[in-house]
Amino acid sequence: MRNKILNAIENHARINTEDLAAITCSTPEVVEKELKKLEDENVICGYHTLINWEKVGEESADAFIEVKVAPQKGVGFDQLAENLSSYPQVSDIFLVSGNCDLMLVIKGKTMREIAMFVSEELSTIDGVLSTTTQFILKTYKKDGFEVENISKDERFALS
Amino acid sequence: MRNPLNSYIEAIPPSGIRKFFDLVAEMHDPEVISLGVGEPDFDTPWHIRKEGINSLTRGKTFYTANAGLMELRKEIAVFMKRKYDLSYDAAKEILVTVGGSEAIDACFRAMLDRGDEVIIPEPCFVSYKPCAIFAGAVPVVLNLSPEHEFRLQPEELEAAITDKTKMVLLSYPNNPTGAIMERKDLEKIAEVIIRHDLFVISDEIYAELTYGDAEFVSIASLPGMKERTIVVNGFSKAYAMTGWRLGYAAGPAVVIKQMMKVHQFAIMCSPTLSQYAAVSALRNGDEDIQMMRDEYDRRRRFVLNRFHKMGIPCFEAKGAFYLFPCIKEFGMSSSEFAEEILKEQKLAVVPGSAFGESGEGFLRISYAYSLKDLERAMERIRKFIESLRNRQQ
Structure with missing residues (x-):
């Protein structure tokens, strides 16, 4: 039941409980209760809207930042990750394998704003050894959605 | 010149779907949405496409x-x-x-x-x-x-x-x-x-x-x-x-x-x-089939529930990706219904009569579309039905 609900809403958060109940062979009351539980247990961590800000003329810039850090005794990377997450500019933090330790996604109004944040805030934090910034120039697909409608429905309307 | 054609072939009427296809095509209207397709909306799974490409490479x-x-x-x-x-x-x-x-x-x-x-x-x-x-x-x-x-x-x-x-x-x-x-x-x-x-x-x-x-x-x-x-x-x-x-x-x-x-x-x-x-x-x-089937099943339940909410009789079809709702209450042929909903709500559906006489009074509704598209389309059907019922009163 839980997985049925999660599968149905993963890419369709705005679906109403009645439709969701129909899809999952349940009742709106049961679905409502289950959703509440999933939220309480932090299985559903939030409802996110994927917005293409460029389309409404809003200036925005995103960057991936590779961060090398010195792990701290006893807490590893967790303490630093927690510190980083308190910055509103930091939208995602991942512990990764490969050339760096943490991968961040930083959001700002302009590339300059991001650059300033990295040089003046991020790189001065204790434990941060080095950073590499990669600005995102264009987003084609995000969270499973094609941002620019790369592929259209090419099927004949009737067949 | 004598008749170049085979009389058996000539006598076969064109497909009933074709007529609606032409109607939709003539409209040239980007606002038209369709519940008329008879094929999946998924892309062929990548490993299958890759194997096709590999065969060409080799x-x-x-x-x-x-x-x-x-x-x-x-x-x-x-x-x-x-x-x-x-x-x-x-x-x-x-x-x-x-x-x-x-x-x-x-x-x-x-x-x-x-x-x-x-x-x-x-x-x-x-x-x-x-x-x-x-x-x-x-x-x-x-x-x-x-x-x-x-x-x-x-x-x-x-x-x-x-x-x-x-x-x-x-x-x-x-x-x-x-x-x-x-x-x-x-x-x-x-x-x-x-x-x-x-x-x-x-x-x-x-x-x-x-x-x-x-x-x-x-x-x-x-x-x-x-x-x-x-x-x-x-x-x-x-x-x-x-x-x-x-x-x-x-x-x-x-x-x-x-x-x-x-x-x-x-x-x-x-x-x-x-x-x-x-x-x-x-x-x-196998996993691809399972994934697509689960998704179709969600859509099937969604559309079925919407028809039931509208009070449109529709039996629970358990196969393919079609539902076959009955529109007899409106006293119009399925072809008339399909033409009118296309004109009024810009929604293309295939009249049941395209599939034989016994399909008269029904519509073929394909749910090989994303939930988002289905939601939009079902809203148009709801509006159309509401206006028909108002007219009948």
């Missing part, structure tokens, strides 16, 4: 054996055993065709003599009747009833049989109704078929798209039926491979041998590239 661009790559036929045999408990000899009992459609055409040509009757239960896919006529046979339409959720009833079949009847066409899960036949339904039909010494062509192209607690059963798997059944299946619906044009027929060696003749002289072999891709589909495609 220069596998020659004819294959007429019956299809042996490797593919063997995989088809394994698949049919694993999924439907049907055992076929890959060397003699399986023919790879250009889509399920070619298999149907070749089967009619190979089995029916001029004047033989083939019983075609309607509503059904638009190709069966013309193909029977191509073969010189006589299609005998059997009108299925909504009371039985468009499942073929033994009494109905019995009543349609004459001393010229040779074959019965079964097409479940069904396009356009979404109806299925369960084991108990098929057993009753099999009894009639055997008693009258008939043959069955069973179009099982939607077999993998069976939902809920229903389980697909092939009539060929019932006792005494394998030797009198030609199973037609393919890759289009289960693996979202419509454009690859690949299907197959499985049946008694004597029949496949003659179908092979038709296929060999008319087609030579199915596209080589598609055959290589299909091997990967059969070997590694």
Whole structure:
């Protein structure tokens, strides 16, 4: 039941409980209760809207930042990750394998704003050894959605 | 100049879907949305496409054996055993065709003599009747009833049989109704078929798209039926491979041998590239089918619930990706309904009558669309129905 609900809403958060109940062979009351539980247990961590800000003329810039850090005794990377997450500019933090330790996604109004944040805030934090910034120039697909409608429905309307 | 045309072909009316297709095309309106497609909205799974590309890279661009790559036929045999408990000899009992459609055409040509009757239960896919006529046979339409959720009833079949009847066409899960036949339904039909010494062509192209607690059963798997059944299946619906044009027929060696003749002289072999891709589909495609089926099932429930909320009678179709709601309360033909909703709400649907007389009063609603698209479309239907009901008061 839980997985049925999660599968149905993963890419369709705005679906109403009645439709969701129909899809999952349940009742709106049961679905409502289950959703509440999933939220309480932090299985559903939030409802996110994927917005293409460029389309409404809003200036925005995103960057991936590779961060090398010195792990701290006893807490590893967790303490630093927690510190980083308190910055509103930091939208995602991942512990990764490969050339760096943490991968961040930083959001700002302009590339300059991001650059300033990295040089003046991020790189001065204790434990941060080095950073590499990669600005995102264009987003084609995000969270499973094609941002620019790369592929259209090419099927004949009737067949 | 004398008439250049064959009078049988000339007399066949164009497909009922075609008329609406032209109507929609003429509108040139980007606001028009459709619930009219008869193919999956998913892309062919990547590993299958990659195998097609690989075959080109490796220069596998020659004819294959007429019956299809042996490797593919063997995989088809394994698949049919694993999924439907049907055992076929890959060397003699399986023919790879250009889509399920070619298999149907070749089967009619190979089995029916001029004047033989083939019983075609309607509503059904638009190709069966013309193909029977191509073969010189006589299609005998059997009108299925909504009371039985468009499942073929033994009494109905019995009543349609004459001393010229040779074959019965079964097409479940069904396009356009979404109806299925369960084991108990098929057993009753099999009894009639055997008693009258008939043959069955069973179009099982939607077999993998069976939902809920229903389980697909092939009539060929019932006792005494394998030797009198030609199973037609393919890759289009289960693996979202419509454009690859690949299907197959499985049946008694004597029949496949003659179908092979038709296929060999008319087609030579199915596209080589598609055959290589299909091997990967059969070997590694179970999860893809499961993923797509789960998604269709969610959409099916969604649309069904919306129709029920609107008070539109619609039986719970458990197969394919169609629902078949009844619009008789509005006192208009399904064709009029479809034309009006296209004009007023810019929504394209296929009238049930396009699939035979017994489809009159119904619409074929395809749910091979994203939930988001379905939501928009169902809202348009709701508005249209509301305005019709207001007009009626």
